[in-house]
Amino acid sequence: MLFGALEAGGTKMCCAIGDETGKILERMTIPTTTPAETMPPMIDFFKGKGIQALGIATFGPVDVVKGSPTYGRILNTPKIPWQFFDIVTPFEKALNVPVGLDTDVNGSCLGEVTYGTAKGLNCVLYLTIGTGIGAGVLANGRLLHGMLHPEAGHVKLKISPKDPAGSVCPFHDDCMEGLASGPSIEKRWGASAKELADRPEVWELESDYIAQALMNYIYTLSPQRIILGGGVMHQEQLFPMIREKVLAYNNGYYDTPQLKDIDHYIVPASLNDDQGLMGAIRLGELALTEVRPEIL
Amino acid sequence: MLFGALEAGGTKMCCAIGDETGKILERMTIPTTTPAETMPPMIDFFKGKGIQALGIATFGPVDVVKGSPTYGRILNTPKIPWQFFDIVTPFEKALNVPVGLDTDVNGSCLGEVTYGTAKGLNCVLYLTIGTGIGAGVLANGRLLHGMLHPEAGHVKLKISPKDPAGSVCPFHDDCMEGLASGPSIEKRWGASAKELADRPEVWELESDYIAQALMNYIYTLSPQRIILGGGVMHQEQLFPMIREKVLAYNNGYYDTPQLKDIDHYIVPASLNDDQGLMGAIRLGELALTEVRPEIL
Secondary structure (H helix, E strand, C coil): CEEEEEEECCCEEEEEEEECCCCEEEEEEEECCCHHHHHHHHHHHHCCCCCCEEEEEECCCECCCCCCCCCCEECCCCCHHHCCCECCHHHHHHHCCCEEEEEHHHHHHHHHHHHCCCCCCCCEEEEEECCCEEEEEEECCEECCCCCCCCHHHCECCCCCCCCCCCCCCCCCCEHHHHHCHHHHHHHHCCCCHHHCCCHHHHHHHHHHHHHHHHHHHHHHCCCEEEEECHHHHCCCHHHHHHHHHHHHHCCCCCCHHHHCHHHCEEECCCCCCHHHHHHHHHHHHHHHCCCCCCC | CEEEEEEECCCEEEEEEEECCCCEEEEEEEECCCHHHHHHHHHHHHCCCCCCEEEEEECCCECCCCCCCCCCEECCCCCHHHCCCECCHHHHHHHCCCEEEEEHHHHHHHHHHHHCCCCCCCCEEEEEECCCEEEEEEECCEECCCCCCCCHHHCECCCCCCCCCCCCCCCCCCEHHHHHCHHHHHHHHCCCCHHHCCCHHHHHHHHHHHHHHHHHHHHHHCCCEEEEECHHHHCCCHHHHHHHHHHHHHCCCCCCHHHHCHHHCEEECCCCCCHHHHHHHHHHHHHHHCCCCCCC
């Protein structure tokens, strides 16, 4: 069975055709400019390919709560042409198939749960650390929305006294995205994460900020596994540093088999940066079959 | 239909007989001493009352993950006689009815969701602020366990420069329970919360610590409502202060109808401190009927 998949980003749109095993058979990437320019070639790509449904994993904030009057709309994004754009209806109308929708990070989480390192688990946190920081959450076997969707990249952290640079987030002076995203690394050290790979002080500070946030996610969500993806996490030296600091912050309090085996608890994304697109395939498949009760 | 309900606390055990509307028909409270002393009178209380099932909402940490080899056991508690005590099996054997189990705070959350202020919602945070601080979480219509259960009272906070007292938590020098629980208030100000009711500086600091934690829960869980219970929250002057500080910390970032109507978003517990016991009634009812898939 074939599904269309769209990973909609603020910079580029990745479209794919895939099957129910998550295999990607064909793909196309185009820049994200305006809906008027960007939507038609995507619709053309999906047309006539025999897809049974389409899954969209999109940048946000986006209204993913079914039944809401603004369901399907990108909300208050700094990408002005996309503000309040309904990204679902044009595809439904043009392709005449069910369309599943979630956030990009919930999509990545679903990709890892369906095809990757979190297979078989029912409570999982996927965190991307790149241009922005965002979290996808699987809770009790379903992607978490709640009143909108998690925005866990904006949790408050304790700023290190060794960090004079301050936050790059326009809303918060001490949030994780403001202190630990790719742009905040660039602002602080004057170079990109990649160029700073051999500067231990960069990763000492970065791993501390990430560990602070993970500690809070662990106590709040109690996930069975934490997956870290995104450009900054390509710096693999971060993993052992983050694990060590999480255990130090926990200080023996939360006593679980998973934390005792932390190398398999805090892990890298496993699908070669296709986790979002593969999650979108699965969102399509779920749109075909799932009744998603938003109310108990 | 009649159900037994047990709200098991470190200080006292509250037992009740209730019906499926949450009505409590009979109750008994005894001190929590040792299992050998405390269990037999509770079993006697429930015997011969025609209950169809028993629900237990207990202090923790406790293994509530069905299928785990230590399911039903209180884990590493400072109440030494109860360490690793299996609180489920003795009731199952003596009463010969299904037994439902969850944490005390998940029980309270379930009480509010079934009979109280969170009726009809599917993502809810219940926070108790008293001798300890703990959170119950309903996510996607089910109580959240994950790898164990949330321990959200231990999230890291930024210590106010006006707060020299330090943390009362033996594990963490900057966690919420260490800084904002009843005992931490007593340590800092030399009197109990009740005696400090007319000291605005006490509640200024307390509401800041609570707001910091709520901000992080909101970004991480995206709950549709937050319910604050427990002894400290009987200081009702805290509510407007907490709401104001949450909005200030959010700084317009998370833009939802719920936050615009924050008086109905961050609310007091609504069941006269019976939320835990009423939740336990419902845990009993669910034990009769529910298949609870711990794995997707």
